[in-house]
Amino acid sequence: MKRTLIALSALLPAFAFAHTGHDAGMHHGSAFLEGFTHPFTGLDHLAAMITVGVWSMLSFRHSPRAALASPLAFAGLLLAGGIAGFAGVTIGGVEPMIAASLLVLGLMVALQVKLPASAGAAIVGAFAIFHGLAHGAELPAARAAAALTGMLLGTLALHASGMLIARFGLARNVWLPRLAGTGVALFGLSLLAA
Template sequence: MTLTRFAAIAALTLMATPAFAHTGFHASGFVAGLSHPFNGLDHVLVMAGIGIWAIQLGGRNLWLVPLAFVATMVLGAGLALMNFPLPEVELGIAGSVVVIGMLVGFGARLPAGTAAALIALMALFHGHAHGTELPAMASVWGYAAGFVLSTAMLHAIGLGLGLAVFRLARPAVLRAAGVLTALAGLAMVSGS
């Protein structure tokens, strides 16, 4: 798939509006879930960073690493909705910014299972935060569908950016972005 075709598909996907034709799927929950990951720099940096790191890893990690994040994020949200406490959620989220920044910045190469497990640990904190912040009177299913979709979009943006930079033969740009992400994460950790 060419970069132009990928960009066109991504742009059309972002412009598409959902059809709320099924009962129990309220727009307010979906829209809240869709916007939630975009409302925090920590979420954006981690989710896009995961896509970039998946490109750096290559192979089956292109789908395994983002999928591990999304699946475990849903689990984390479910734990929050069941009032299961997770200690230091904000610190875990800020720490995940540092970790993904370092992984990208150093171009870390980990086995697929280890990479997926590390990403899943990060996702547990992000998902718990999503679940905790479910708006009152919002559809749980709509909200979950929204934050899963926006997370997948952020992963796709990271994959697209990573692919574009690699095609331009500029991996140092990705590493610099990773270092800047890690520094932003350190600032977040110190503020937690």
């Protein structure tokens, strides 16, 4: 498992230049690849999706089925929001809700909040709709199904990364999750204040 985490970490720098419009046309030939890399391109989305995996693994270490509830709920409702955003649905307050998701998710990790799996899934799922709306509005118009599929798989990869980080790093020290969660919460607070 450690080798897998190291291999995944080695891939992260490749996504740093994958944002739509900032890649000199490099990804425009592949809607799937553009969709896959899109969740990696915004620090707010990246932090939220990894934090979902972290919280889920820290909360349900001994119950793999329960640990998957929040990441799967987030991914499913992100896809629903992505489809709506792609179709042109707009809702006011998308960016503040994304910032609020960072604040809430960060606090859940920092304070080591324990919730039933269904309650955790409901909270992250509600925030996922707003992340999906933002992503869906930015995906390429051509080959929507491929772009949305890529976005979903990229999101799941980030959740899995968060779960691996929690399992092999944060879970071994009581203060690391608190520090990481506090950092995410402060990031969300700074976005809300901006």
